[in-house]
Amino acid sequence: MPRHRLNPRKTFVLIHGAGDVGWYWHLVAAELKARGQDVVAPDLPGGDDSLTLDDYADAVVEAVADRQDLVVVGQSFGAFTAPLVAVRRPVASLILVAGMIPAPGESPAEWWSNTGYSEAVRRQAARDGGLTGSKDPFVAFYHDVPREVTEEAMSKERAHPSPAASARPWPLDAWPDVPTRFVLCTEDRFLPPDFLRRLALERLGVVPEEITASHCVALSRPVELADILAGPGKN
Secondary structure, three states, X not given: OOOOOOOOOOEEEEEOOOOOOHHHHHXXXXXXXXXXXXXXXXXXXXXOOOOOHHHHHHHHHHHHOOOOOEEEEEEHHHHHOHHHHHOOOOEEEEEEEOOOOOOOOOOHHHHHHHOOHHHXXXXXXHHHOOOOOOOOHXXXXXXXXXXXXXXXXXXXXXXXXXXXXXHOOOOOOOOOOOOEEEEEEOOOOOOOHHHHHHHHHXXXXXXXXXXXXXXXXXXXXXXXHHHHHHOOOOO
16 A cells, blocks of 8 residues: 555645746656645746746646645745745645745845845855855756756756746735745755755744755655655644
């Protein structure tokens, strides 16, 4: 019998990050389905520079259709879209995975300076010899992902999000009143772990759940990540 088969059936709505597509989640989706869960992992719309975060959220809601008992998961830049889904549809919980936690009125373009990202990268790079912040994607993003999976992931990269989505303020006045969890990747060389621990506490009042993995955890540790997503959490 698959693990967690007796858990109540939910629909996991998996939202990818910048430059990515729904394929990013395919290994985790298979694990969740083996546990008796439903999964929706749409490609957010691209090819139009005028698309906004609201457009991305609308596309997710359309993909979800009439499914119920939603657990909305946002990876990296997907954290800007996930809470917008939660104000459009009833949601059981939100889970951010290595998420860029937005603040009300803050655009994604402003997020980097507002959060002190560059200084956090500089400090972590000084500790790890320049691995953090490396321009080599094999070092910064995919260092624990199998080579063939990395190459397939890189072949699917695209220009996303749009300039409009990056430039316009995040449209909510406050974080949705929905139970929220944060999954932190301890080997993340893009969003340093200490930086995300601070941000999760400051912006969400949440102590992260941690997994030993790179930023691209859904490709490197899909079984372990599915266990966390399908579990009860610690917060």
